[in-house]
Amino acid sequence: MINVSSLKKSFDTADALKGISFNIPQGECYGLLGPNGAGKTTTISILSTLIEPDNGEVTIAGYDLKKNPLDCKKNIGVVTQELALYNEFSAYDNLIFWGGMYKIPGKELEKLIDETLNLLGLTDRKNDKVRTYSGGMKRRINIASALLHKPAILLMDEPTVGIDPQSRNLIFEVVEKLHNEGTTIIYTTHYMEEAERLCDRIGILDNGEIIAQGTMEELKTLGSMKESVVVSFNNLTDKHFNIIEKVWKDLQRFEDTIHFYSMNIQGDLSKIIIMCNEFGLDILHIDIQKINLETIFLSLTGKKLRDK
Amino acid sequence: MIRLVKKDLKLFFGNKQDMLLTFALPIIFITLFAYVFRETNNSEEGDLVSLVHAVAGTSVFMLLFSVAGIGGSLLDEKQEGMLKKLLCSPIPPDYILFGKLVFANIISIIQLIVMFIYAWLVFGLDIMHHLPSLILMIFATAFACTGFGVVLASFAKTRQQVQGFSSIVILVMSGIGGSMIPIFIMPEIMQKIAVFTVNYWGIQGIYDIFWKLVPLADITFLSKVFVLLCIGTFLNFVALLMFRRNILKMV
Numbered sequence: 001m002i003n004v005s006s007l008k009k010s011f012d013t014a015d016a017l018k019g020i021s022f023n024i025p026q027g028e029c030y031g032l033l034g035p036n037g038a039g040k041t042t043t044i045s046i047l048s049t050l051i052e053p054d055n056g057e058v059t060i061a062g063y064d065l066k067k068n069p070l071d072c073k074k075n076i077g078v079v080t081q082e083l084a085l086y087n088e089f090s091a092y093d094n095l096i097f098w099g100g101m102y103k104i105p106g107k108e109l110e111k112l113i114d115e116t117l118n119l120l121g122l123t124d125r126k127n128d129k130v131r132t133y134s135g136g137m138k139r140r141i142n143i144a145s146a147l148l149h150k151p152a153i154l155l156m157d158e159p160t161v162g163i164d165p166q167s168r169n170l171i172f173e174v175v176e177k178l179h180n181e182g183t184t185i186i187y188t189t190h191y192m193e194e195a196e197r198l199c200d201r202i203g204i205l206d207n208g209e210i211i212a213q214g215t216m217e218e219l220k221t222l223g224s225m226k227e228s229v230v231v232s233f234n235n236l237t238d239k240h241f242n243i244i245e246k247v248w249k250d251l252q253r254f255e256d257t258i259h260f261y262s263m264n265i266q267g268d269l270s271k272i273i274i275m276c277n278e279f280g281l282d283i284l285h286i287d288i289q290k291i292n293l294e295t296i297f298l299s300l301t302g303k304k305l306r307d308k
Numbered sequence: 309m310i311r312l313v314k315k316d317l318k319l320f321f322g323n324k325q326d327m328l329l330t331f332a333l334p335i336i337f338i339t340l341f342a343y344v345f346r347e348t349n350n351s352e353e354g355d356l357v358s359l360v361h362a363v364a365g366t367s368v369f370m371l372l373f374s375v376a377g378i379g380g381s382l383l384d385e386k387q388e389g390m391l392k393k394l395l396c397s398p399i400p401p402d403y404i405l406f407g408k409l410v411f412a413n414i415i416s417i418i419q420l421i422v423m424f425i426y427a428w429l430v431f432g433l434d435i436m437h438h439l440p441s442l443i444l445m446i447f448a449t450a451f452a453c454t455g456f457g458v459v460l461a462s463f464a465k466t467r468q469q470v471q472g473f474s475s476i477v478i479l480v481m482s483g484i485g486g487s488m489i490p491i492f493i494m495p496e497i498m499q500k501i502a503v504f505t506v507n508y509w510g511i512q513g514i515y516d517i518f519w520k521l522v523p524l525a526d527i528t529f530l531s532k533v534f535v536l537l538c539i540g541t542f543l544n545f546v547a548l549l550m551f552r553r554n555i556l557k558m559v
Contacts, residue, residue, distance in 0.1 A: 049395070049396070050392060050395055050396065063445075070400075073396065073397065073398040074398045076396070078393065078396040080389055080392055080393055080396070082388065082389025082392065082393075083389065084388065084390045084392065084393035085387075085390075086315070086319060088319060088322055088323065089318070089319075093318075097311065098393075098397070099313065099317050100311040101397035101398075101399060102398065105507040145393075254418065261488050269402075
């Protein structure tokens with residue numbers, strides 16, 4: 001459904017994309033995961049024909065993006081990061097306008113709007129001006145406007161940024177429903193829980209490169225992924241760390257926190273606590289970290305996915 | 309494109325501030341200038357000239373401010389992400405600008421019509437006997453001014469920049485072009501410079517209709533319409549180029 005090959009894009013001197021490639025079959029939900037500035041939005045912008053790539057090939061629903069941009073656009077729905085809505089219009093009027101951009105005939109459009117508003121739980125407020133909506137409701141209308149023409153492909157660029165848990169869950173349910181109905185979805189996020197929950201496959205993007213991609217299970221098998229015990233200290237010094245490093249080889253330090261990697265986390269937990277006590281370290285907090293996208297990302301890049 | 313125009317019209321007529329700036333403010337200015345200029349003349353012909361100048365000068369001057377504001381709305385749409393979303397929909401990108409130009413022309417024409425009807429009803433300006441010429445001049449002036457407003461916006465990056473930049477340009481151009489002080493009392497050198505402004509051609513055309521009573525088919529009058537249409541075509545073309553170069557690239 002979507003084929004991306006050796007896609008490159010530079011802005012001034014910075015390389016936003018350094019030749020990424022991926023293929024997404026029909027009906028798959030593909031997650032693009034990466035920190036801010038990794039190249040997620042640039043990828044979505046190219047796929048939605050907003051910017052032209054410097055190099056590389058893209059086909060969407062069988063159409064070449066460069067040669068047939070309008071045919072590509074007819075097949076995609078784009079959920080932008082920005083809340084692109086007319087605040088002085090009601091939700092209904094906004095949807096009438098955006099549906100009109102896809103030349104959906106009047107009666108059919110009205111029916112589709114009712115269906116979409118119902119799906120996103122906004123039927124009761126459909127005649128209220130959008131400026132009276134909460135951030136989460138605006139996000140839902142923003143998504144609704146991308147669904148009216150029933151696109152075969154949905155590009156969602158961080159659709160849950162800055163919203164309440166109720167709206168977030170509703171959006172998840174909508175994405176899952178669309179996925180079950182066979183819509184091909186590209187979902188960008190820097191929330192690993194979202195990618196884990198919604199996506200069949202995940203591409204991890206960092207500094208304009210896809211450093212790994214596959215299903216969650218496939219990603220777990222990459223490299224030497226291990227579970228870890230994460231211990232935060234009150235009084236960790238370089239001297240302490242140097243001593244611990246000699247005893248426990250497989251570890252990483254992040255300021256006052258040490259990640260102790262282990263293949264047998266249950267057995268090693270007590271050893272780690274006893275060792276820390278012996279070295280006079282004051283333990284503030286202990287956490288057992290299972291393998292998830294956060295740890296995979298950390299393992300692949302040496303960086304955390306999100307700045308805390 | 310029609311949907312884009314309908315959307316803009318709906319937003320415009322739903323916004324009290326826009327309505328006030330577009331229709332109420334020019335009426336206040338016409339009233340003010342008409343009385344001020346009338347006070348400086350004693351003859352009947354002087355009264356007519358004062359009224360014609362007040363209407364002509366104010367209408368073009370205020371029209372430029374309105375269209376600069378409409379041009380600025382394109383930048384609002386860019387800042388708020390609407391332009392990005394419009395570009396994702398299957399319409400040719402140029403239609404977005406064409407839609408804005410058509411909308412700006414409609415508002416400009418309505419604004420000029422309202423101002424002339426007001427001058428007719430309140431000050432007795434005889435528009436009924438010059439209707440064909442007036443309609444032609446309204447269309448030509450609106451077309452030229454619209455292009456000018458959108459070109460101004462296409463040079464800026466934000467609405468704030470448009471406001472600051474366009475205020476200066478419009479005030480200078482209106483001063484030189486005869487919107488404030490009538491051209492015929494300006495020094496000769498200023499009269500020569502004035503021909504480079506939109507205001508000059510619009511105002512002279514309105515003088516021709518109501519003061520000099522030039523017939524519609526007269527080349528003197530038609531040449532002014534022609535110049536305004538040429539200015540409008542040129543500015544719309546520049547606006548299109550600037551839209552493609554600046555605004556689309558900034559999305």
